[in-house]
Amino acid sequence: xxxxxxxxxxxxxxxxxxxxxxxxxxxxxxxxxxxxxxxxxxxxxxxxxxxxxxxxxxxxxxxxxxxxxxxxxxxxxxxxxxxxxxxxxxxxxxxxxxxxxxxxxxxxxxxxxxxxxxxxxxxxxxxxxxxxxxxxxxxxxxxxxxxxxxxxxxxxxxxxxxxxxxxxxxxxxxxxxxxxxxxxxxxxxxxxxxxxxxxxxxxxxxxxxxxxxxxxxxxxxxxxxxxxxxxxxxxxxxxxxxxxxxxxxxxxxxxxxxxxxxxxxxxxxxxxxxxxxxxxxxxxxxxxxxx
Amino acid sequence: xxxxxxxxxxxxxxxxxxxxxxxxxxxxxxxxxxxxxxxxxxxxxxxxxxxxxxxxxxxxxxxxxxxxxxxxxxxxxxxxxxxxxxxxxxxxxxxxxxxxxxxxxxxxxxxxxxxxxxxxxxxxxxxxxxxxxxxxxxxxxxxxxxxxxxxxxxxxxxxxxxxxxxxxxxxxxxxxxxxxxxxxxxxxxxxxxxxxxxxxxxxxxxxxxxxxxxxxxxxxxxxxxxxxxxxxxxxxxxxxxxxxxxxxxxxxxxxxxxxxxxxxxxxxxxxxxxxxxxxxxxxxxxxxxxxxxxxxxxxxxxxxxxxxxxxxxxxxxxxxxxxxxxxxxxxxxxxxxxxxxxxxxxxxxxxxxxxxxxxxxxxxxxxxxxxxxxxxxxxxxxxxxxxxxxxx
Numbered sequence: 001x002x003x004x005x006x007x008x009x010x011x012x013x014x015x016x017x018x019x020x021x022x023x024x025x026x027x028x029x030x031x032x033x034x035x036x037x038x039x040x041x042x043x044x045x046x047x048x049x050x051x052x053x054x055x056x057x058x059x060x061x062x063x064x065x066x067x068x069x070x071x072x073x074x075x076x077x078x079x080x081x082x083x084x085x086x087x088x089x090x091x092x093x094x095x096x097x098x099x100x101x102x103x104x105x106x107x108x109x110x111x112x113x114x115x116x117x118x119x120x121x122x123x124x125x126x127x128x129x130x131x132x133x134x135x136x137x138x139x140x141x142x143x144x145x146x147x148x149x150x151x152x153x154x155x156x157x158x159x160x161x162x163x164x165x166x167x168x169x170x171x172x173x174x175x176x177x178x179x180x181x182x183x184x185x186x187x188x189x190x191x192x193x194x195x196x197x198x199x200x201x202x203x204x205x206x207x208x209x210x211x212x213x214x215x216x217x218x219x220x221x222x223x224x225x226x227x228x229x230x231x232x233x234x235x236x237x238x239x240x241x242x243x244x245x246x247x248x249x250x251x252x253x254x255x256x257x258x259x260x261x262x263x264x265x266x267x268x269x270x271x272x273x274x275x276x277x278x279x280x281x282x283x284x285x286x287x288x289x290x291x
Numbered sequence: 292x293x294x295x296x297x298x299x300x301x302x303x304x305x306x307x308x309x310x311x312x313x314x315x316x317x318x319x320x321x322x323x324x325x326x327x328x329x330x331x332x333x334x335x336x337x338x339x340x341x342x343x344x345x346x347x348x349x350x351x352x353x354x355x356x357x358x359x360x361x362x363x364x365x366x367x368x369x370x371x372x373x374x375x376x377x378x379x380x381x382x383x384x385x386x387x388x389x390x391x392x393x394x395x396x397x398x399x400x401x402x403x404x405x406x407x408x409x410x411x412x413x414x415x416x417x418x419x420x421x422x423x424x425x426x427x428x429x430x431x432x433x434x435x436x437x438x439x440x441x442x443x444x445x446x447x448x449x450x451x452x453x454x455x456x457x458x459x460x461x462x463x464x465x466x467x468x469x470x471x472x473x474x475x476x477x478x479x480x481x482x483x484x485x486x487x488x489x490x491x492x493x494x495x496x497x498x499x500x501x502x503x504x505x506x507x508x509x510x511x512x513x514x515x516x517x518x519x520x521x522x523x524x525x526x527x528x529x530x531x532x533x534x535x536x537x538x539x540x541x542x543x544x545x546x547x548x549x550x551x552x553x554x555x556x557x558x559x560x561x562x563x564x565x566x567x568x569x570x571x572x573x574x575x576x577x578x579x580x581x582x583x584x585x586x587x588x589x590x591x592x593x594x595x596x597x598x599x600x601x602x603x604x605x606x607x608x609x610x611x612x613x614x615x616x617x618x619x620x621x622x623x624x625x626x627x628x629x630x631x632x633x634x635x636x637x638x639x640x641x642x643x644x645x646x647x648x649x650x651x652x653x654x655x656x657x658x659x660x661x662x663x664x665x666x667x668x669x670x671x672x673x674x675x676x677x678x679x680x681x682x683x
Contacts, residue, residue: 002312005357033353037334050358099423101348186422
């Protein structure tokens with residue numbers, strides 16, 4: 001039972017209360033309350049974000065980018081027709097989280113701040129080039145999501161800082177795919193996952209590739225050099241195989257994981273990388289032909 | 292810190308005196324007497340605690356009361372307005388979608404939310420909507436059928452009739468409305484609340500347990516350790532190998548070491564935290580390779596003295612004279628260990644024992660096969676050397 005629960009009315013109050021050592025912020029509770037239930041982490045003060053409406057902001061900006069408040073739930077992302085159309089991999093990633101009731105509660109902010117390498121929204125947010133807006137209650141700043149993670153379960157957030165939301169630039173026409181590997185199709189933590197985004201030019205030649213991996217390293221990661229390997233080329237089997245091998249080589253799977261050994265993970269990285277890049281490429285071509 | 296709170300539950304504003312940091316599940320069950328929502332796992336995986344908040348399905352074990360003070364909460368008890376059954380509930384009853392009934396309230400709540408969002412769901416959509424509800428009994432087929440029937444507006448009538456009629460379970464209505472009482476749903480005035488102190492070590496000798504601080508707390512009625520229980524009190528299913536509370540040593544993280552009883556659940560939790568246990572770590576046995584090593588530590592040193600879980604077999608077996616050898620023999624599925632003294636035991640009574648377990652195939656002597664099923668089952672119980680079958 002949580003004995004120190006507070007529900008501040010303003011952001012600055014929240015950051016002040018959350019600044020105490022051991023304090024945690026509570027959004028959807030699908031991580032924090034599980035830690036409490038399992039007794040795995042001793043929780044200090046719990047600062048509920050229930051009254052901070054700025055965390056639930058959602059808006060499409062003039063430049064076509066999307067701003068999603070940190071309190072946006074996975075269900076809201078997955079079922080928004082505009083997001084499905086414009087950021088399909090993000091909708092897919094969020095749809096794969098847990099179960100319906102977990103998606104209704106869990107938030108993007110929570111998913112990113114818990115910073116598990118298996119987070120299903122992380123890969124899509126990375127390939128879409130999301131920026132994280134952070135505040136300490138007084139002033140805010142933004143940074144790319146790729147610079148937000150420091151290690152397994154660790155981010156650059158200081159005690160008392162809150163993620164306000166995510167700005168996701170307009171992706172333009174593209175093909176994207178998300179694959180989450182696991183034993184089940186629901187209530188599963190990704191054994192390994194991949195998110196790919198492909199852009200092609202008018203001739204159908206690849207002009208950009210972003211490839212992110214989940215549960216392949218201590219943090220969600222982007223595969224380096226993916227764009228260079230793919231740019232200017234047609235993504236045939238040979239090229240995709242090259243990219244998949246590079247992804248597997250960059251993976252740093254966890255040793256001592258009870259779910260599988262690192263060699264299996266590395267091999268599965270190659271498999272999901274190959275499948276997502278192939279699917280994203282094919283969708284990019286379909287998109288080009290349709291427009 | 293408990294305070295007065297107003298919660299809107301099933302259309303009524305209810306005043307409760309509760310901790311804002313307690314779960315909604317706890318508050319519904321223990322303070323409002325709405326025991327329809329169940330605690331199956333307590334951490335959001337099983338869905339037995341499902342309620343609707345503003346019409347959306349939520350695991351109430353992952354909701355804090357403080358967070359839902361102004362929200363519309365609907366529980367299984369609140370689904371039917373006039374005390375009758377909703378069409379969905381009728382469908383569950385008529386289609387045989389209910390067995391033990393523990394998952395039923397959670398499933399009905401999830402399905403209710405689905406049908407209000409999507410009045411004509413496809414089967415994949417139904418399965419996705421209930422993916423967060425675990426059912427151990429039914430295999431989900433009848434549940435999906437019931438949800439589809441309700442969605443189609445099928446008139447689900449409870450049949451009655453002669454042998455061969457598909458009748459509703461006697462207790463289906465209580466189960467589908469959340470009124471059926473399971474063990475944890477029962478409470479009595481003046482009852483105490485218990486909390487368990489559990490081992491934090493995987494394998495350790497218990498050096499000492501100090502309950503003085505816990506007992507000194509006002510409102511704490513008792514603190515019990517294994518040393519105070521009847522010695523040799525073991526229980527189990529196929530083999531009596533578990534102790535109610537650990538004595539002398541603990542064999543896994545989480546093994547109960549002490550129980551406290553207090554006047555409120557918060558006091559019980561505080562009292563449990565005040566019990567001090569000191570351990571002397573023993574080398575843990577984590578996997579088969581460690582267990583197979585010749586010098587592997589024994590998790591159950593007294594394994595050969597454990598009794599088997601069938602009264603019939605225990606009656607059959609006289610106490611072995613000191614000179615007889617003891618063999619371990621196993622039934623492949625499910626694995627079990629039975630101690631049988633041989634060869635002094637008359638052959639006829641061993642055969643009698645065998646006859647009671649018709650699924651028991653003739654054992655083949657395979658003395659030294661580390662990969663044999665017999666050896667694997669032995670290793671589950673911490674015995675490290677392969678044994679030889681020496682029976683008839």
